[in-house]
Amino acid sequence: MLDETTKGVFTIAVTPFLPHGALDFDSIDRMVDAYIARGANGLTILGMMGEAGKLTAEESVAVVRRVIARSSVPVVVGVSAPGLAAISALSDEAMDAGAAGVMVAPPNTLRTDAQILSYFQDIAATLGKTPFVLQDFPLATGVQISTTVILKVVETCPTCVMLKHEDWPGLEKISTLRAASDAGARSISILCGNGGMYLLEEMLRGADGAMTGFGYPEMMRRVIDAVNAGDIDHARDVFDAYMPMIRYEAQPGIGLAIRKYSLARQGVIAHPTLRKPGAVLTPAATAEIEALAARQRIRLAQLGLADEASG
Template sequence: MLQEQLRGTGVALVTPFTTQGAIDWTGLERLIDHVIGGGVDYVVTLGTTGETPTLSSEEKLDLIKFTFEKVNKRVPVVVGVGDYNTQDVVKRLETCPLDEAAAVLSVAPYYSKPTQEGIFQHYKAIAAASPKPVILYNVPARTGRNMTADTTIRLANEVSNIIAMKEASGDMVQCMQIIRDKPEGFLVISGDDAVAMPQIACGMDGVISVAANFFAKDMSAMVKASLQGNFEAARRHHYKMLQAFDLMFAENNPAGIKAFLHAAGLMENTFRLPVVPVTDGLYGQIKGFVSKY
């Protein structure tokens, strides 16, 4: 049942801020309604796209509770709980309000660049402590260390509480190796909007998307068509968004997606350092795209 719920389009929610830098709760509620109305299958709170490293412990707890309240069981909620300090993640899993969560998304340990055995033991400890199923998250461009296909398959086979992988390495061969060798029922989820369609064609189970914050309808329709094998329809949605993918990630995530949302009037174009808004030139291109879209 859970694997079916998480097969499709998930959205890694941004965290709107007011011009004074506080969390914009009204803007977040508006965003949640926008993505659910657009047809996403589930939402992810406290991902990197939500500027989680800049949030206090109290704000993280408030965001989890607020998201549960405003989603109101309309779609499943996945909660991001990750760090490079394994014991800190374990402690947070013991105290986070996860009763209403469908699963936990945990990024591979970053900065310290552990070996593959270190990554394996990190996730084994997290899975043992987690009251909810765990989704692995490989994003070497941010963490500084790739989690290999062998490590992913080892975790999938040996740790029963690990049910899925969000794979954002950008390495199509590695992705296909995971798809080929994974145990039955283990989900492989794209973490790269621009290649989600071809990755689903290779056998992935959907996407956890940044772009779906703005393109909820088109991303959801593209993923649904791809999963049904209707690639003629999927390509129409994909190419409609292709330029936007380039603009969105040209300088920084989440600066790019927030520029789209601001241009559409959904929230302020406000961040917490070290993230800053996109340059004026890029914002002008994004605004032009939004006006035509």
């Protein structure tokens, strides 16, 4: 079960589709195996980059059951929805299937600190004993959650055990939360997102790891291992080797298409399909990805690291 001490890499999983848009269950199995082989301590499914909003309720449950049945590591399920009834229903399905916890982002209707706090208190009451992750991603949700509100949620909602930190810029938020816990506030796990764009600095500010996706998921494991070993120079070298691809994948609007292309070229999933509506890469874009991948292999070889991609 997810708790306040959770650390490491929880890879945000894509949702694989066949070319005509149906769920690709064979690729789900292969993807789960690949993420774990590349260092995931856990998996997070049905997040914003998992195209959760494009799935029917029945498809969501099918994905949850398939991933959990295949996985040998804890699985967190994104259950965000406009209403509490839908959140409760999917959360119950997920926990019955063996999930370690669920993740909830605030709806874009929240405007004030009081509304945000009340919402997550309602979430805690709705979910009961189920541990949950507070997803703080204002660039996507439009909801700005201050450190003061996060600390109040943590204080009043014992089942909030993790912050998925995706504020941008947000490094000072990590420092403030850690200072508060050092001063006696309840400490929870902080795993960071944004495709790993700031992972190195986030770890140095006191984050516990990553909960994000990237077309080369082993990057998170390698950077975090180096930081935890105290080898900051090596962590910087590894991070630098991947940074051109991280930067390219971070493009708004087409980032998921880039990630799925990278995963498909490595054989992690069979097809780079996004369910419609979704971005389609041009030949120029795929050529840029190939050039970046070639340079990345050279940089990794210079560091004595194997390129885990098969593409």
